[in-house]
Amino acid sequence: MRETVTAKDVAKLAGVSQSSVSRVYFEGATVSEKTKKRVLDAAEELGYRPNVYARSLITNQSNIIGLVMKGVQNPFYAQVLKRFSSIFKQHGYSILFVYTNNDEIQQEDVETLLNYNVAGVVVTDATMLFSVGEEFKKNHIPLVFFNRKPNTGSFYSVCCNNIDGSRSIAHYLLSKGASELVLITGNVHTSTSIEREKGFCEVLDQQKVSYRKYNSDYTYEGGYQTAMTVLEEKRLPSAFFVANDIMAFGVIDALRKNDVRIPEDTKVVGFDNIAMASWPAYELTTWEQPIEEMIEETVNYLLEEIASYTGFVQDIEVDGKFMERKTT
Amino acid sequence: MRETVTAKDVAKLAGVSQSSVSRVYFEGATVSEKTKKRVLDAAEELGYRPNVYARSLITNQSNIIGLVMKGVQNPFYAQVLKRFSSIFKQHGYSILFVYTNNDEIQQEDVETLLNYNVAGVVVTDATMLFSVGEEFKKNHIPLVFFNRKPNTGSFYSVCCNNIDGSRSIAHYLLSKGASELVLITGNVHTSTSIEREKGFCEVLDQQKVSYRKYNSDYTYEGGYQTAMTVLEEKRLPSAFFVANDIMAFGVIDALRKNDVRIPEDTKVVGFDNIAMASWPAYELTTWEQPIEEMIEETVNYLLEEIASYTGFVQDIEVDGKFMERKTT
Incomplete structure (x- = not known):
């Protein structure tokens, strides 16, 4: 001792x-x-x-914010981690980093957060059982789903306008003359993937434009493999909408490997606008998630609820914007 | 309340x-x-x-490991964070994530770690004043510098064999017929950059091969800008040794932007072997840092010192290996 x-x-x-x-x-x-x-x-x-x-x-209070994250190797989340750590530090809070290797937060992770009597929790790319969430409410610990929208309506959530964003992408591709399209989704149970699919397909269905859908997993390797599968079918679409940037890089690399020219032979659009999207290697057309504003909404809510808990919940959507680059 | x-x-x-x-x-x-x-x-x-x-x-103990990190946006450190979190979790420890925006750990970060009575500390890409380190020793809190070697010899450190690695890279480039070379360093005060420069230049000096040195900062943008500077001088080297992979990507993109063919017109070698190095967009020749073994050495030491503090220190070097790909 x-x-x-x-x-x-x-x-x-x-x-x-x-x-x-x-x-x-x-x-x-x-x-x-x-x-x-x-x-x-x-x-x-x-x-x-x-x-x-x-x-x-x-x-009976701590100055710890629990941050639950799975995809820390996706540069989008690395940036999110950096910004949250930096801003909470300015407000005198430390970060308990809870890495989860499952899509759903495990009971042991919840125990950790409760044991440390965290002042608040940010859950990024993970889901949570309803019963688990109730434990935080019972202890008056405010919790925000960041870039995820739980179905239950019982927690505060902060996302970008995924449906509007993917609708805009569909309209843009149609305006570019796209006819047959391919949609590559992220993990199918995530709210971001569901919403990005919804907005995109809604527009194509209305305009009676045909498309094929492939489910993937929000990773570079997933994007690469899925594009290889599409190419094996010998029906090159006029454009790909890929549900996040890191998968889109995999798609672009697979297409280039097969000598498919971008944007001449087909087009590629991603989602997130991570720093790499503007690298000369990709110059990816994408939808920018307004990370700064999303983080600000999250921090403000948590600080207010920590100061005086009300249990108030809302689904916040912050407007992103279209970033046109050289893949379209 | x-x-x-x-x-x-x-x-x-x-x-x-x-x-x-x-x-x-x-x-x-x-x-x-x-x-x-x-x-x-x-x-x-x-x-x-x-x-x-x-x-x-x-x-008088906690189950918290403090993890101090600056470059979370470098995929090397994102992977390090993921693996440390995952392994310490298996051992029942939680991670207090301390993001530092300075190269040197700030007093407020140290206060945070001491206030939470952390069981141990891992410092990745940051330095620490001697007097600051003493505070951890006084409190019998074991601390490891991961991928950094402090000069003082007063802390345990775990690195890969940076000098051997960069010597091997120099020998390899010479065997490929390289004559005039360019070295792009990371932040000049970091032990990794100093050692990688040392091993590389030692071989070139022995062989009387000329080279130019440019100091950069271990970021993609730094690599890109430095390569642009090299190109403006109108003396294209036969090869670039870039002190980490993420800078090497910036160098490659800058060269391609200027229609310099790799490996025909010049060659590029990085250091780290992050996942992106094998992406078809880069296929970078590099030196693999043995992350798993480095993390294992770090965790084993900390767990032993937590169980029974001795204050024992050593500089551990784990052997990496050369990865030849298409940029050479």
């Missing part, structure tokens, strides 16, 4: 009670100036560090 | 003292079977969750 200096040691040296030591360090507690000085002098002499655990036990 | 169930509530319902409640939940404490049953029944009725803060106060 470590020999850390405790409040007990400080109390002993200062000749005061342990609760006096606590009162010096926690806001709102009254203590005489004389006692305060004795405690601070003793603390300095011993190198005492009032610890967040003691503080948490007394105030 | 949240209305969470506390040990006090449980004690009241069970008709026992608060310290009896504590003793039920913390290992090694003795309590009668009768008291234990009353406490557990009351806890279940109230939905009491014994919290890690109370546990930490009593045992």
Whole structure:
């Protein structure tokens, strides 16, 4: 066991009670100036560090935000992690990073978040059982689904306008003369993939334009393999709408490997506008997710609910925008 | 303030003292079977969750590993984060993610780690003042520099064999007939950049082969801009050694933008072997950092030092390997 200096040691040296030591360090507690000085002098002499655990036990709050993430290797989420960490730090919060290797948050992850008495939770690319979510509500811990929209309507969520975005992409491709199209989805149970498919197909159905749909998984390798499958069928579409950028890079690389020229022979549109989309290697036409605004909405909500819990929920949609580059 | 169930509530319902409640939940404490049953029944009725803060106060330990990282947008570090999170989770540890936007760890980051009484710390792409490091030692908190080697010899570090790797790259390029070369470094104060430069230049100096050196910053944009600068000088080298993969992609894109053919007109070698290096868009020749073994060395050391602190330090080097692809 470590020999850390405790409040007990400080109390002993200062000749005061342990609760006096606590009162010096926690806001709102009254203590005489004389006692305060004795405690601070003793603390300095011993190198005492009032610890967040003691503080948490007394105030019943922590300065930890739980961030649940699966796809940290997708540059979109790496950027999201960086921005959340940076902004929460400015507000005095630390990040408990919970990596989940399942699409659904596991019970052990929830236990971790509850055990650390997190002040709030951001869930990015993961889903959660209804019963699991209830545990956070019961403990008055605000939770935001970021870039995911739960069906239940029982949690705050922040997304971009996926349906409008994919409708715009469909209209754009039709305006470019696209006739037969291919849609490559992300993981089929995710709200982003469902919405991007919905908006895109709705427009094509209305305009009676034929398309084929292939389910993939939001990874580069998935995009590459799916494009290879499309190519094996010997029916090259006039354009591909790929549900995120990283898959679109896989599609582009597979097409190039097969000497399909972009945008002459076929076109490719992604979704996200990650930094790589503007790299000369890809110059991908895509839909920009407004990450900064999405993060701002998330942080503001959490800070307000942490200050005064209301349990208020809403599905927030922030407008993204079309980015035309050289793949169309 | 949240209305969470506390040990006090449980004690009241069970008709026992608060310290009896504590003793039920913390290992090694003795309590009668009768008291234990009353406490557990009351806890279940109230939905009491014994919290890690109370546990930490009593045992003076936490199950948190602090992970300090700057370049989360470099896929190398995104992969490192994913693997550390996954492996530490298997060992029952959570990750406190400390994003630092400076090369040197800031005092506020250190305060955060100490305040949470972390069990151990992994510092990836950041440096630390000697005096700051002493604070961890004083508190018997083991710390590993991952992919960085501090000069002081006072901390454990885990790297790949950067000098051997860059020597091998120099020998390889010479065997390919390279004569005039360009070296593009990462951030000049980092041990990885210093060592990669050292091994590379040592071989070229011995063989009396001329080279030019350009300092850059380990980012795609840095690699792109530096290559543009090289091209403006109208002296195309026979090969580029670029100190990491993500910069090498920037170099390749800049060369292609200027219709320089790779590997016909010039060659490019990176360092890291991140997943993207094998993408058809790049097929980059590079030096593979053995991430899995590096992480294993780091985790094993930390777990041993957490179990029984000795303060033992060593600079570990794990052998990487050369990956020949189509840019050479």
